[in-house]
Amino acid sequence: MVERPSAEFDERGTRERLLLAAERLIADEGVASVSMRRINVEAGARNLSAVHYHFGSLDNIIAAVFEYRMGAIDRRRRAMLDEVLAHRGDRLGVPDVLHVVVWPLAELMLSQSGNEHYVRFSAAVNRLPRFDSWQLVKPGHRRGLVRCYLLLRRMLSSVPRDVLHTRLMMELRALIYSLADVDAMIRHRHAAVRDPLVLFHASELVTRIGAALSAPVSESTLMARHVLAGSAHLERGSTFGADAMWSLPGRGTAPR
Amino acid sequence: MVERPSAEFDERGTRERLLLAAERLIADEGVASVSMRRINVEAGARNLSAVHYHFGSLDNIIAAVFEYRMGAIDRRRRAMLDEVLAHRGDRLGVPDVLHVVVWPLAELMLSQSGNEHYVRFSAAVNRLPRFDSWQLVKPGHRRGLVRCYLLLRRMLSSVPRDVLHTRLMMELRALIYSLADVDAMIRHRHAAVRDPLVLFHASELVTRIGAALSAPVSESTLMARHVLAGSAHLERGSTFGADAMWSLPGRGTAPR
Structure with missing residues (x-):
């Protein structure tokens, strides 16, 4: 009961960090140079497939x-x-x-x-x-x-x-x-x-x-x-x- | 005496083909996605280092x-x-x-x-x-x-x-x-x-x-x-x- 809200918060936090990382990378380098892997790394997501889990493509x-x-x-x-x-x-x-x-x-x-x-x-x-x-x-x-x-x-x-x-x-x-x-x-x-x-x-x-x-x-x-x-x-x-x-x-x- | 003008013509031909290939690739895909190697391939240059020889970067x-x-x-x-x-x-x-x-x-x-x-x-x-x-x-x-x-x-x-x-x-x-x-x-x-x-x-x-x-x-x-x-x-x-x-x-x- 204590952990669920915090886990949800983390989920939302991860999703938002991924979004902001994608926005920044694409703003600086254009769509063609940016990969899902780089978005994950840039967002500091611990789970290597976080960006695939949240967005898929x-x-x-x-x-x-x-x-x-x-x-x-x-x-x-x-x-x-x-x-x-x-x-x-x-x-x-x-x-x-x-x-x-x-x-x-x-x-x-x-x-x-x-x-x-x-x-x-x-x-x-x-x-x-x-x-x-x-x-x-x-x-x-x-x-x-x-x-x-x-x-x-x-x-x-x-x-x-x-x-x-x-x-x-x-x-x-x-x-x-x-x-x-x-x-x-x-x-x-x-x-x-x-x-x-x-x-x-x-x-x-x-x-x-x-x-x-x-x-x-x-x-x-x-x-x-x-x-x-x-x-x-x-x-x-x-x-x-x-x-x-x-x-x-x-x-x-x-x-x- | 017969071959020199033709070799010069080829040189000019290769340089122009490389230029036009670079122009087309960058137009379609942006600067970040285009490499020297791809320009060479796209221009159909027989010599693998033609683009380096003619332009350097x-x-x-x-x-x-x-x-x-x-x-x-x-x-x-x-x-x-x-x-x-x-x-x-x-x-x-x-x-x-x-x-x-x-x-x-x-x-x-x-x-x-x-x-x-x-x-x-x-x-x-x-x-x-x-x-x-x-x-x-x-x-x-x-x-x-x-x-x-x-x-x-x-x-x-x-x-x-x-x-x-x-x-x-x-x-x-x-x-x-x-x-x-x-x-x-x-x-x-x-x-x-x-x-x-x-x-x-x-x-x-x-x-x-x-x-x-x-x-x-x-x-x-x-x-x-x-x-x-x-x-x-x-x-x-x-x-x-x-x-x-x-x-x-x-x-x-x-x-x-």
Whole structure:
């Protein structure tokens, strides 16, 4: 009766140490260089098969890291969104919504957050075509992002919906890559000014993404779009190749 | 007298096959997974030490791929710039200049270009902090890009110069990553509509980057900039951490 809670605690402790070790190794070295054995060693698991027992495969442990992080990030995002909606109401602007998209990721990079590997981990996984990182995020953990998406779509109704969808998907990927680059630059060369550099770059990303999403669509984009509209080769639900990331709300899965 | 030219030709042939094999392997699998031995095997070199003989190290072969590609890309970029300057003259706009930045990379991704691995190779190398990819590009191979940089700086003089420099450096990186993502999406899912998809995304990138560079600077960026301006921790020549990519023209190396 005394040992069971402690054994359970140990189990949870081991699982979490394995997750954090996988996140750190993949953030630093990429998915291809990391083996189950190294995750076990790095986590200091006494049982040599702990990582196999808890996760079974590298893909499973990657999915588990996303689940571990995205739950917390989504809660934070929804709370920030509720707050900004309460304060700004009808005066809500594109930068307000994008702040809610960017900041929960950027703040993981601040000094002593203890969560400093997630953004680089996420970039390493996102760039592998074999992972569909949207599939890795449970619907229950994208609720904040879906609310931001729908707000932006309403605010930016002058941009054709399919173009806007593709912009959002591409900018979300670019956001992860840029934050990961900023983190690597700071880590290697500017550790002493980490926090103001994170603030500077996060703030710039809000501005730059907002401008990119809102820009009028060019003639050459409209021409390429016209060619693609007549093509039988783009699957239904595909939006200019960016479909792997998220199905367009309204076709298929309806977001709340 | 008959054999020497042919032996020389073979030497050049082997070197080029090794370069292209390294480019393809790194594009597909990332730098960490690729060994000198695999490059040799992939290139079909009969001599087991051919790659060591020609390049000596993986870092040298990476530098040689950049040299091989960037010379041709820079010639193309300068020719396009001359042409657009002749046609547009004083009516030159930001999208005209960005088209010259984006297109020489995007056209390598078109069907049957035979150069389809370079953009993903470049993305794989750019994201490693141990490579300073600007150092890998010879000054003689950046002349087109420097001319574009200076034109954009003149056109976008309403953005503070240090912020604009950082935006350009970050957007150039994001451009490489986005094109690599587009290529991977097309390759895995939409090979039949490669060319219109490349046109669509290249055109969108010109629009989105132009809007991002031109956007008014926010209050929170100005505040973070103010904090950083007073810091002794950012080295001279550093611009918000983005200094590893290029030294700000005007301080130190003067571009033509």
